[in-house]
Structure formats: C-alpha cells, structure tokens
Amino acid sequence: MTHPVVRTLQDLAFQHHASRWLVGFSGGLDSTVLLHSLSAAQLSTPVVAVHVHHGLSPNADSWQRHCKAVCDSLEVPLLTQRLGLHSPTGNLEERARQARYQAIKELTQPGDVVLLGHHRDDQAETLLYRLMRGAGVKGLAAMGEHRRLGNANLWRPLLHYSRAELLAYAREHGLQWIEDESNQQLHFDRNYLRQQVLPALTERWPEASKAMTQSAEHCREAQSLLTDLAILDSQQLAERPEPGGCSVDLAHLRALPPRRQKNYLRYWLDERFGVSISRQAQVDIEQQLLGEGTSVAARIFVAQVQLCCFADRLYALDARAQWAPGADEPSxxxxxxxxxxxxxxxxxxxxxxxxxxxxxxxxxxxxxxxxxxxxxxxxxxxxxxxxxxxxxxxxxxxxxxxxxxxxxxxxxxxxxxxxxxxxxxxxxxxxxxxxxxxxxxxxxxxxxxxx
The missing domain is CATH 3.50.40.10 (Phenylalanyl-trna Synthetase, Chain B, domain 3)
Incomplete structure (x- = not known):
C-alpha cells in the first residue's frame, strides 16, 4: 500500500508538470523524508537534491558528506551551494534563511519545481513567531504552499503533515538524518518557540499545530480578499511607470478611506518592489504625504523605496536606481x-x-x-x-x-x-x-x- 506522503507527491506530480524536481536537502528529518518519499514515488521527472553549506557549524562538512551518502544510496545527484555567513551583525536566522532561498534560486531553470520539507509544526512555529512581531493578516498567513522562486515554482507538499507523522515515516523506512546542534540554542527565537512554547501548547491542546495551520489558511484567504480589493482600487489610481519607479494619482488615493489607503499601499509596494511597510512608516506616510498641504520636500523611505509627492501624484522610487550627475560630469x-x-x-x-x-x-x-x-x-x-x-x-x-x-x-x-x-x-x-x-x-x- 502506497504511503500517504508518497501519494501526496505523486498527486503533485500529476497536477503540476516539472522539467526537474529540485529538493532542498539539509540532511535533517524533514528534507530526508521528502527526498526519500519523492524517490519512492518513482516519477519519470529527474530529481536533483540541493544542499546549502552555510559554513556556520563545525559539523557542516560532515553534514555535506552525509547528504552525499544519502543521495548516492537513492541514486539522486547532489548540488552543493557554499555560503559565507560569518558577519556578526543582523539576525543570523533571517540572513541564513534568505541566503538559502537565494542559493536555490540561482540554480533554478525554467520549468523546475523546487520542493521544501516544511511541515505543519513549522507552519505553527512561523505563525507564532510572526504573531510575536505584531504581523498583520499577510504575515499571519505564514508560509504559502506555493509561490514563485526565480525561474521555478516552489512547493511545500508536507505542510499538512505533522513532525510526528514524518518521524514515523522515517523510522518505518529506517532512515538516518542529522540533528543540527544549533536547534537546541534557545537564544534563537524560533528554537525557543519550537522547544519551549509549542510543546506546552500541544500538551494542553493536542491539535494545536493543526488549529494554527487552519488559522493561517483563514488569514491567507483574508489576504487574498484584501489583494482583490487593492486591485479594484488600483483601477481608479491611474498608475504609470516612472524613471526608477512608478506613481499613482494622489487625489484619488486621498479619497479612499484610510484603511483602504493602507491596504493599497501595502499591496503596491509589495507588488512593485517586494517591500513591507512598517507601522511607523505607515504613520509617516499618512501624516507627511497623504494629508492636505503636503510638502514637496517630504521623503519617506520604506526599505530601498523612496516615497514622495510631485504634481498631484505619489511617487514610489527605487533608491538604488536614482542617479544625479556630478558638477564635473564629462560629456x-x-x-x-x-x-x-x-x-x-x-x-x-x-x-x-x-x-x-x-x-x-x-x-x-x-x-x-x-x-x-x-x-x-x-x-x-x-x-x-x-x-x-x-x-x-x-x-x-x-x-x-x-x-x-x-x-x-x-x-x-x-x-x-x-x-x-x-x-x-x-x-x-x-x-x-x-x-x-x-x-x-x-x-x-x-x-x-x-x-
């Protein structure tokens, strides 16, 4: 009898054609189950494992060797991307996550499907993490099952399976996996949630991760409706391309109720530049750019995007694309x-x-x-x-x-x-x-x- 995890991957392959399956393979439990079950699905599409070597752990080289041995046993080619994340500044968890996605993205080709092993407990952890950061509806939607990544489509086919179910699969098939020692370091926020908070919640509410996953799905539906509303509002805002950015009609934007102004601006900057507006930036935009008597000198920065007003239009400009000639600029x-x-x-x-x-x-x-x-x-x-x-x-x-x-x-x-x-x-x-x-x-x- 076909295991449910294997059947999930067979159904995904039937519904979504891929020229290659690229599996994010850390060697941990989740990705080991994903790679093994994909191999067991016996699909005709080539499977390639991608291992990101962060260089942060003294065990990183041995993890790479373990991944190579697993791939050899499954007759799956392994691609390794080496990174250097030695800078002490910034959020190490976030920088490592972004670097992983970028490393995989650089390997994608048109027609590829990237598979990641995130499961239901990861989804609950993400929701809690973003809740503690004051996220809105979009953030509380947590991880989507599907999105674009470079030239490829990215899927998380195991999001509806708990870690316990993946652990049962691994033991049933005698799989070996690695344990990242950094997962026990509670000064990392996600580790604290994983080790301290989720077990306590699950002890009181055994279906806690399932319930939180359902809440994330509700938020995703709500976010889709907000996006639909922003698209409808955009039809009145006469957006047009500008050198280094774009602009919208300021009078029509001001005529929207404040909640719809916020919703549109969140949608606009995310859709055009991939940036999110902080609460303080939203307040600054309302006070300095959307209020009557706006100063043409007012500038609000949201990440690398500069917002300003000119000639009854609100401009969003990529600061990296701005250039002015020097006084001695040669002809x-x-x-x-x-x-x-x-x-x-x-x-x-x-x-x-x-x-x-x-x-x-x-x-x-x-x-x-x-x-x-x-x-x-x-x-x-x-x-x-x-x-x-x-x-x-x-x-x-x-x-x-x-x-x-x-x-x-x-x-x-x-x-x-x-x-x-x-x-x-x-x-x-x-x-x-x-x-x-x-x-x-x-x-x-x-x-x-x-x-």
Missing part, C-alpha cells in the same frame, strides 16, 4: 547614432523614427554629444515663438525636481538640440517620414521577493 560623444548610447545611472538614449515632429536627419550628421545641466541654458521648443531658460521649461513640463539634473541634453555641433525626450529645439526640428525622435529610457531594476 559623452555619440558617434554611432544608429546604436543606443549608454548613459551613467543605467539610462539609455536612442533615436527612433518620429510619428510627427522630430530631429531633421540632416543635423544627425554633425558632432553629437550628451551633456547635463550646468545652469543658464536656454532653449526654444518646437512651435514656440521665443526661447526660455531650461529651468523654467522643466518646471512647465512638470519634470519632477529630483529628475531635472539627470535629464540628458543632446548637443549637435555645440548647440542644444533636444532635452531628453521632452522636446526638440526649434532650430533642429523637421517633419516628414525621415525625422527622428530622441528616446530616453531607464532599465528597470528587479527586487527580490520572499515569503
């Missing part, structure tokens, strides 16, 4: 106009056929170079009767204040010909099928996601 020659020109800060300039007015092609045979504002520049946009200072024109075109120093200025034979992709100087403009428009683009930066 850049553009010798081959048929190819894009890479600029500092990740920007790029290119010339594309214009649909109406643009730069007359006769001028593109001159000496082209890109400079940045030094002060005092003047320009006459096409169709204007006279020139104006660049400072005034950038204000008129509502170019955000933080972006103005970064706007590339195209000079042809020493004369200002175009300002970013905002306008062309009257003296260089033309009409017809051959005119070219300047295109200023920014390479978007990806942010990591996590549970």
């Amino acid at each position: 850049l020659p553009w010798q081959t106009v048929t190819k894009p020109l890479a600029l500092p800060g990740g920007d790029c300039l290119s010339l594309k056929p214009a649909t109406c007015k643009g730069i007359h092609p006769d001028y593109l045979t001159g000496k082209l170079e890109v400079r940045w504002r030094q002060g005092g520049e003047r320009c006459q946009p096409a169709g204007r009767g006279h020139s104006q200072t660049l400072k005034k024109l950038l204000q008129e075109y509502q170019v955000p204040t933080w972006l103005r120093p970064r706007v590339p200025l195209l000079f042809i034979d020493g004369e200002l010909a175009a300002v970013g992709d905002y306008w062309v100087n009257q003296a260089f403009t033309g009409e017809g099928a051959r005119v070219m428009a300047l295109q200023w683009s920014f390479e978007p930066r990806q942010s990591p996601t996590s549970d």
Whole structure:
C-alpha cells in the first residue's frame, strides 16, 4: 500500500508538470523524508537534491558528506551551494534563511519545481513567531504552499503533515538524518518557540499545530480578499511607470478611506518592489504625504523605496536606481547614432523614427554629444515663438525636481538640440517620414521577493 506522503507527491506530480524536481536537502528529518518519499514515488521527472553549506557549524562538512551518502544510496545527484555567513551583525536566522532561498534560486531553470520539507509544526512555529512581531493578516498567513522562486515554482507538499507523522515515516523506512546542534540554542527565537512554547501548547491542546495551520489558511484567504480589493482600487489610481519607479494619482488615493489607503499601499509596494511597510512608516506616510498641504520636500523611505509627492501624484522610487550627475560630469560623444548610447545611472538614449515632429536627419550628421545641466541654458521648443531658460521649461513640463539634473541634453555641433525626450529645439526640428525622435529610457531594476 502506497504511503500517504508518497501519494501526496505523486498527486503533485500529476497536477503540476516539472522539467526537474529540485529538493532542498539539509540532511535533517524533514528534507530526508521528502527526498526519500519523492524517490519512492518513482516519477519519470529527474530529481536533483540541493544542499546549502552555510559554513556556520563545525559539523557542516560532515553534514555535506552525509547528504552525499544519502543521495548516492537513492541514486539522486547532489548540488552543493557554499555560503559565507560569518558577519556578526543582523539576525543570523533571517540572513541564513534568505541566503538559502537565494542559493536555490540561482540554480533554478525554467520549468523546475523546487520542493521544501516544511511541515505543519513549522507552519505553527512561523505563525507564532510572526504573531510575536505584531504581523498583520499577510504575515499571519505564514508560509504559502506555493509561490514563485526565480525561474521555478516552489512547493511545500508536507505542510499538512505533522513532525510526528514524518518521524514515523522515517523510522518505518529506517532512515538516518542529522540533528543540527544549533536547534537546541534557545537564544534563537524560533528554537525557543519550537522547544519551549509549542510543546506546552500541544500538551494542553493536542491539535494545536493543526488549529494554527487552519488559522493561517483563514488569514491567507483574508489576504487574498484584501489583494482583490487593492486591485479594484488600483483601477481608479491611474498608475504609470516612472524613471526608477512608478506613481499613482494622489487625489484619488486621498479619497479612499484610510484603511483602504493602507491596504493599497501595502499591496503596491509589495507588488512593485517586494517591500513591507512598517507601522511607523505607515504613520509617516499618512501624516507627511497623504494629508492636505503636503510638502514637496517630504521623503519617506520604506526599505530601498523612496516615497514622495510631485504634481498631484505619489511617487514610489527605487533608491538604488536614482542617479544625479556630478558638477564635473564629462560629456559623452555619440558617434554611432544608429546604436543606443549608454548613459551613467543605467539610462539609455536612442533615436527612433518620429510619428510627427522630430530631429531633421540632416543635423544627425554633425558632432553629437550628451551633456547635463550646468545652469543658464536656454532653449526654444518646437512651435514656440521665443526661447526660455531650461529651468523654467522643466518646471512647465512638470519634470519632477529630483529628475531635472539627470535629464540628458543632446548637443549637435555645440548647440542644444533636444532635452531628453521632452522636446526638440526649434532650430533642429523637421517633419516628414525621415525625422527622428530622441528616446530616453531607464532599465528597470528587479527586487527580490520572499515569503
């Protein structure tokens, strides 16, 4: 008779095709049961074990050898990722967890399915840990059964099995596993919950972990509804991409009830940047950015994301993508106009056929170079009767204040010909099928996601 754990994996394989199964394999009880049961399922898809060598324990090398021996006995290839987590700063548990996910992510290929051995007691532990940190609905949803990880889908097929059930499986099949000595160190929060709190709760309520898993599922459903509401609200907020980020209509956001403002901002920053808003940051946003009479100088940082207001819009900008030229920034020659020109800060300039007015092609045979504002520049946009200072024109075109120093200025034979992709100087403009428009683009930066 097929064991329920094995049948669970067979059902997963039937419902979700994979080009490879990548099993996170620490050598502990959970991952040993997962790897053994996956092997016993006799699937046609290749199985690969991934062992992350943290280098934190003096036993790390022997654990790797144990994992290699287990994989050899199951005829499963083993990939080892070595890490260096020797810095004493920060939360070691959290840094190790993030490093594990990143190490596995780097190995993924399109079509892979990553399997992790988290079980029901892990889920209860996660819920308690986040509860003690004051988490909201999303945090109390704990670990999802499924999510994306790099090029792959990540599944936790054992979440509905208790540790006792996995222990019974291991003993039934005579499995050997390693015990991480750090699991007994109670100064780690999760170890304290695992060793002290959960046993006490289970003694009083034998089905405690099952009940907490159900609560996490209820929170996950509630979070899905909150996400649906945020998506509905987004339809009124006119989101648009911006250099290094995005923006939404500030008036419509202010018109939402405060609870829906909070819900949308949590959704927006998580969806676009993978960051969470702290309670204090939420208060700062409400007071400094969403209140009437907002100062254009106000800046709120949420992790690497900068929030600010300009021209009746709320901007969310990746701080890592922000760049401004120095006072002595050298000009850049553009010798081959048929190819894009890479600029500092990740920007790029290119010339594309214009649909109406643009730069007359006769001028593109001159000496082209890109400079940045030094002060005092003047320009006459096409169709204007006279020139104006660049400072005034950038204000008129509502170019955000933080972006103005970064706007590339195209000079042809020493004369200002175009300002970013905002306008062309009257003296260089033309009409017809051959005119070219300047295109200023920014390479978007990806942010990591996590549970």
